Amino acid sequence: MERKYNFSAGPGTIPVEVLEEAQREFLVYREAGASVIEISHRSPEYTAIAESARSSLRSLLGLSEDWHILFLQGGASMQFYQIPLNFLREDQSADYLVTGAWSKKAVTEAKRFGRANTAASGADVDFKAIPDPTTWDLTANAAYVHYTSNNTIFGTQYPSEPVTEAPLVCDASSDFLCRPFNVDGHGLIYAGAQKNIGPSGVTVVLIHDDFFRTRKDDIPTMLDYGTHVEKLFNTPPVFAVYLVEKVLRWLKNLGGLEAMENRNVAKADVLYERIDRTDFYRGTADRDSRSLMNVTFRLESEELEVEFIAEAKRNRLLALKGHRSVGGARASIYNACTLEAVDALVSFMDEFEKEKG
Ligand SMILES: Cc1ncc(COP(=O)(O)O)c(C=O)c1O
Numbered sequence: 001m002e003r004k005y006n007f008s009a010g011p012g013t014i015p016v017e018v019l020e021e022a023q024r025e026f027l028v029y030r031e032a033g034a035s036v037i038e039i040s041h042r043s044p045e046y047t048a049i050a051e052s053a054r055s056s057l058r059s060l061l062g063l064s065e066d067w068h069i070l071f072l073q074g075g076a077s078m079q080f081y082q083i084p085l086n087f088l089r090e091d092q093s094a095d096y097l098v099t100g101a102w103s104k105k106a107v108t109e110a111k112r113f114g115r116a117n118t119a120a121s122g123a124d125v126d127f128k129a130i131p132d133p134t135t136w137d138l139t140a141n142a143a144y145v146h147y148t149s150n151n152t153i154f155g156t157q158y159p160s161e162p163v164t165e166a167p168l169v170c171d172a173s174s175d176f177l178c179r180p181f182n183v184d185g186h187g188l189i190y191a192g193a194q195k196n197i198g199p200s201g202v203t204v205v206l207i208h209d210d211f212f213r214t215r216k217d218d219i220p221t222m223l224d225y226g227t228h229v230e231k232l233f234n235t236p237p238v239f240a241v242y243l244v245e246k247v248l249r250w251l252k253n254l255g256g257l258e259a260m261e262n263r264n265v266a267k268a269d270v271l272y273e274r275i276d277r278t279d280f281y282r283g284t285a286d287r288d289s290r291s292l293m294n295v296t297f298r299l300e301s302e303e304l305e306v307e308f309i310a311e312a313k314r315n316r317l318l319a320l321k322g323h324r325s326v327g328g329a330r331a332s333i334y335n336a337c338t339l340e341a342v343d344a345l346v347s348f349m350d351e352f353e354k355e356k357g
Contacts, residue, residue, distance in 0.1 A: 005337075012332055081112065094117070100153055107146075133162060168185050177260065282299075
């Protein structure tokens with residue numbers, strides 16, 4: 001069976017070159033004499049893979065040695081409680097910018113540990129826009145300010161990194177490394193790998209040492225960031241890290257984050273231009289909050305949306321259904337999605353409108 005154009009919101013498409021390379025070396029990994037999933041996580045081979053992935057992250061994001069780079073399990077969802085468990089003291093509060101379903105989940109978990117203040121919320125406009133920073137109700141001396149840089153379900157994205165007095169904590173799961181990112185002002189950045197940088201099973205967590213030092217004592221061993229900063233404590237998700245290393249190398253070879261941004265802007269422009277050209281398709285996010293990664297739109301009726309998604313699938317265009325909580329259509333055009341795939345989608349949208357419009 002042939003590979004089709006994949007617009008899945010996650011796990012999402014992976015560069016075909018990466019899949020081919022992994023396929024070629026799957027049975028015997030280089031000098032190891034065994035598959036990469038059959039060797040020790042303390043072997044020189046795996047150590048080199050993890051070091052190379054770290055070094056790529058450092059160079060892509062310009063991270064100094066003050067940043068700890070961890071490859072953890074439990075998904076981005078585990079970070080929702082691991083962060084407050086480590087950093088939210090009883091006598092403090094943390095601010096949360098609620099811009100969609102994932103940040104709502106994050107604030108719900110934080111409330112289990114301490115005072116979590118919803119400093120801004122896009123709920124009153126159905127999350128179609130990122131709330132204006134002048135309206136944010138930030139707390140003095142907050143432990144941190146948590147935000148979700150890209151809202152996978154609602155198709156919105158911060159136009160640039162927020163600026164706050166308290167350290168920023170960013171859930172970058174659905175737009176990690178899609179464009180240059182200013183890490184200044186951040187204490188912690190996390191991203192599940194399965195959208196932009198690899199398969200599910202590993203979450204990249206970047207922690208600045210100044211922020212790391214503010215964490216609490218007496219945290220259960222596996223949930224204490226200190227455990228993982230200190231050493232390779234237990235078996236990491238070897239195969240996922242191995243693929244992440246390859247995706248990061250692919251990204252560096254393409255020219256890094258500026259080049260990636262150019263590609264992503266070109267793809268998003270083509271698709272939003274098509275949506276805006278007529279009234280047949282309606283973008284759901286406000287223009288200045290539109291995401292480069294998840295393009296959400298509606299058609300005239302739910303019946304027509306069902307037809308659109310099914311007909312698209314017959315035309316080699318996969319996974320265009322919107323999230324079950326909001327309906328509609330969504331094209332996730334992550335880093336590995338090609339302009340060719342977006343062009344194919346736009347041609348299909350033209351044909352579908354001609355037939356049904
Ligand atoms: C922005 C964002 N945060 C968190 C998550 C949850 O990630 P995980 O499934 O790795 O727990 C998702 C998943 O889609 C997401 O899009």
